[in-house]
Amino acid sequence: MTTSAASRVVHARAPGKINVFLKVGALLEDGYHDVATAFQAVSLSENVHASAADDFSVRFTGSIDTSSLATGGSNLAIKAATLLAHRAGFRKGVHLEIEKNVPIAGGMGGGSADAAATLLACDALWGTDLTREELLELATQLGSDVPFAFTGGTAIGTGRGDQLSPALAKGQFQWVLALADFGMSTPIVYSELDRHRDRHSQDIFPASAQPQVDASVLQALRAGDPHMLAEVLHNDLQAPALHLEPQLGAVIELGEENGALAGMVSGSGPTIAFLAADLDGALELQIALSAARLTVVRATGPVHGARIIGD
Numbered sequence: 001m002t003t004s005a006a007s008r009v010v011h012a013r014a015p016g017k018i019n020v021f022l023k024v025g026a027l028l029e030d031g032y033h034d035v036a037t038a039f040q041a042v043s044l045s046e047n048v049h050a051s052a053a054d055d056f057s058v059r060f061t062g063s064i065d066t067s068s069l070a071t072g073g074s075n076l077a078i079k080a081a082t083l084l085a086h087r088a089g090f091r092k093g094v095h096l097e098i099e100k101n102v103p104i105a106g107g108m109g110g111g112s113a114d115a116a117a118t119l120l121a122c123d124a125l126w127g128t129d130l131t132r133e134e135l136l137e138l139a140t141q142l143g144s145d146v147p148f149a150f151t152g153g154t155a156i157g158t159g160r161g162d163q164l165s166p167a168l169a170k171g172q173f174q175w176v177l178a179l180a181d182f183g184m185s186t187p188i189v190y191s192e193l194d195r196h197r198d199r200h201s202q203d204i205f206p207a208s209a210q211p212q213v214d215a216s217v218l219q220a221l222r223a224g225d226p227h228m229l230a231e232v233l234h235n236d237l238q239a240p241a242l243h244l245e246p247q248l249g250a251v252i253e254l255g256e257e258n259g260a261l262a263g264m265v266s267g268s269g270p271t272i273a274f275l276a277a278d279l280d281g282a283l284e285l286q287i288a289l290s291a292a293r294l295t296v297v298r299a300t301g302p303v304h305g306a307r308i309i310g311d
């Protein structure tokens with residue numbers, strides 16, 4: 001290896017996401033659920049710096065505490081790099097430095113963003129030159145939310161959430177995110193939903209076999225109108241997440257009392273996403289929630305999917 005190849009660092013970035021709408025169908029035999037979701041990529045992003053190495057390693061830095069993260073083979077970024085190496089017949093490894101800004105186990109797809117940016121960075125570093133479709137196929141194998149971190153913008157996800165079609169969206173939405181000091185496990189939140197549905201099967205409609213995104217959500221995104229979107233925000237995982245962590249209910253109430261148009265659990269939680277009317281509304285809400293000693297960050301969306309920033 002030449003000195004310049006050894007010192008080359010490829011920088012790729014991928015966004016976190018908010019599910020502005022998430023409907024969950026019945027539990028399938030493979031342990032997954034068919035979902036219908038509207039994703040919006042937001043301006044909290046993960047920065048992956050990839051450099052040549054003989055084996056696979058990762059180190060985390062960034063604005064959030066990363067001490068709980070696994071750095072071995074179970075880490076999704078390492079899985080992404082090894083999957084690409086295997087697919088391309090590449091025999092060496094990579095060292096990844098990941099600057100994390102998306103909450104860990106927060107329901108905003110941070111691990112998925114790490115994986116999407118890693119695929120892109122390693123593809124460029126190793127010159128494997130897979131097509132976008134081939135990289136998306138690998139993204140699908142890594143997790144249900146990885147394809148969206150790859151494509152970004154605004155999209156409808158069906159199947160496991162990995163079958164994407166772009167959605168029209170106008171303007172920028174202003175979000176305020178209340179972060180929790182604990183994480184939640186996605187499979188546990190889905191199981192809690194299944195348990196709830198079993199317990200109340202007499203009283204509630206059975207889960208839809210093929211859930212769909214409501215037309216009103218697409219309309220609100222197309223109009224770029226936060227008031228319209230606030231009316232139709234929906235997340236089937238919110239009730240089970242609140243059942244598991246009831247204190248999140250008070251956080252939603254506090255935000256809505258302080259000017260949020262609406263608040264909801266993001267994905268499988270515990271991050272609470274508040275939609276604000278405009279930037280001033282978001283700033284005021286951020287101040288009010290910070291005064292209540294919550295950890296709060298602002299984000300806008302939609303933003304780009306995974307891309308190379310520097311090489």
Ligand code: C5P
Pocket residue numbers: 031032033034035142143144145159160161186187190
């Ligand atoms: O695809 P991913 O590895 O992110 O999924 C994590 C877990 O979340 C799955 O093992 C499953 O329990 C649950 N899940 C689901 N239905 C989906 C997506 C995820 O039940 N559509």
